[in-house]
Amino acid sequence: MKLSQGVKMAWHSVYSQKLRTLLTILGIMIGIASVTVMVAIGNGTAEQVKSQMQGLGTNLLTANVVGRGAVTSITLEDAEKIADIDGVSAYAPVISGSVTAKYGTTTYSASVIATTPSFAEVREYSVAQGRFIKEIDGAFAQKVAVIGSEVAEELGMSNPVGEKITLDGVPYKVVGVLASKGSSTTGSNDNIVIVPIQTARVVLKTDAIRTLYVQAESEKRVDFVQTMLEFHLQTFFRGDEDSYTVFNQADLLKTITEVSTSMSTMLTYVAAISLLVGGIGIMNMMLVSVTERTREIGIRKSLGAKQRDILFQFLVEAAIIGGLGGVIGVLVGAGGSSFVGKWMNSPVAPSVDIMVIAVAFSMGVGVLFGFLPARRASKLDPVEALRH
């Protein structure tokens, strides 16, 4: 018997049992569909987080200072000493807090980052209009501010550069607007007002530096710089390691990658279980089908069908049922993914690889679980079968 003829014959049988086929493939279909959706969501989230992390710069180290006893922060001079390490390309001490920004009669609550000009380089910010803060602004404690695009928008400033705003009542002159960076896990990147660190005392009522960004020259130098940074901090806090934490961007990326990998592994288990359940469904249906079609098998055998012809016919039927479940499942899953992406505002990245694998596996499951019934059919004695 020819292959195409066998497939045609099997399709005919599957098609003539529409409802039963549909119910049988439901298990595989639901399994594949849910895995497709979950993978799309998982991939989407992982990709989003990753791109945000990369936005921060991978060579970035963040030192957070908690302090010890009376010394709970570092000063600008301390920061300079601490960051004096070979292989550091830039560092930026940060004093942050939130204020109410006011332009005309419009108010908006924004976070203020009081820092040095190298902050732009370290955190990879660029200005869309005007300029960033400069050394000279700090040297003369100039009350100038660079505002995020969101702040400019919320305050209703059409042409912000040169305009006056107040931050908690302290007047500042806007000298630049940041280019938009979007949101990250730590909140909006565009909702900030950057001012010279020397003016922090006036606007934030503190000059305690709690955060120090340090950028290594290259990825290779990150570990060295981190070690040295930790050493300097340890010396500064006289051996109290609880007074500070140093955060490595690359470590964080690794953690996220690990999380998404373990999620994929878990999804694989879910898929495997649903395929197993679906496969048992196929086997069950095929066994019933073989019993019901005993006479048909007898007729086919009397007309000259060999064992392998019958085996092949039933295996192809099982593969078609499995494959149909996979295809419909993937289609439903793709629909579900775009639904989730659109209506639940969750980032999705449907994976074509997973879809192809899913369909192939479903077919494989069909063949695997169809084998026992198909073998039983092929072994039927024609005399007995015809008597049915």
Add this chain to the structure above:
Amino acid sequence: MSAKQDQQCLIRLENIYKQYEMAGETFNALDGVSVTVNKGDFMAIVGPSGSGKSTLMNVLGCLDRPTSGTYYLDGAEVQKLRDNKLAQIRNYKIGFIFQQYHLLPKLRVIDNVELPLVYRGMSARERRERCREALEKVGLGDKLHHLPSQLSGGQQQRVAIARALAGRPPLLLADEPTGALDSKTSREVIALLKELNEDGNTIVLITHDPSIAAQAKRVVRISDGRLTEERNEAS
């Protein structure tokens, strides 16, 4: 047996036994059957139910193997062949006509008739041609795309005959072909078989009905697994 006779001979059963175990006792369904059927014969095997005629039909049709004895079909010794080889013999050498027609209800007439040729691996075009020819022969050239359920009993049996003819096998084996038909249709089917025999087909007909058997050129009677020659026009 001379070589010439051997050439003419299609079926030769020699001392065929078929035994079944029943409640610990051995029961001979076929008790030393020997018979020869020549090419072009139209032989009827008559016997009541339980006489062993179904067993004989299964052995003749290569659906079952005898316990002992030899069976030559078209020059080949078939009683020892393996299942797959037997399937091939059925496919090429035998056209079955069953009492219950045994058509596949979900397939159209043409697809039913095609089945033996599908298992031969014949090309679609050749199959179509042969099937159309066979269906025209039985007078159903206009019912190619009907389902069996849309046909009458007599028409269904004629489809089954067309299916048996499609493979052009040397032997047509009819098992109670009129058992499910009324007397008028029965006569038509028997007339068709006679016509096919006149065209040169060898037919073995199994029946319990003496009036049907009377239509054949040759009649053998089976009872308790033994054959007795009743009438042979050729001899």
